[in-house]
Amino acid sequence: MGLNIKADSVEVSEVSNGLLPKGKYRAIVHTITDQEGLTAKSSGAKYSRVNIRFEITQGEYAGRSVFKSVIYEHETSEVAANIGLEFLKRLYVAGNCQGELTVESLEASSEVEISVIVQEGNNGYSDRNEINFVSSVKEDAKPVESGTTEGW
Helix, strand or coil: CCCCCCHHHCCCCCCCCCCCCCEEEEEEEEEEEEEEEEECCCCCCEEEEEEEEEEECCHHHCCCEEEEEEEEEECCCHHHHHHHHHHHHHHHHHCCCCCCCCHHHHHCCCCEEEEEEEECCCCCCCCEEEEEEEEECCCCCCCCCCCECCCC
16 A cells, blocks of 8 residues: 555654764664665666664764665675675674674664764765764773764
């Protein structure tokens, strides 16, 4: 049937949907969608990726979402696949995941620290947030303040 929702039943939050400032944020993996057998428009190459939704857990931006698409298989670019696999392994380790590296194990991960940058838009697209690194939360460290760039 597709999309068919009574608009009056949807609550709109007062949270700003603008860009997050560059910095480190504590976050959890909220959802992951696995997309297999996609076709690149430019080359026709087949690839698979996961789309990850992280939710900020602390500070001024708690409750906000940041998204990351990660290619993990690519029929013509081993480099692209390896970059994605490395990110997924870092997330797996940082989140204290157990068992095989799967959507389910990543969704069950514990809180992690993500590094967010602002990627300049081009070709008519607006600026956007990009997650460029993920690491473990140091339990003995003080909570990361939203938008901090300390240590960079």
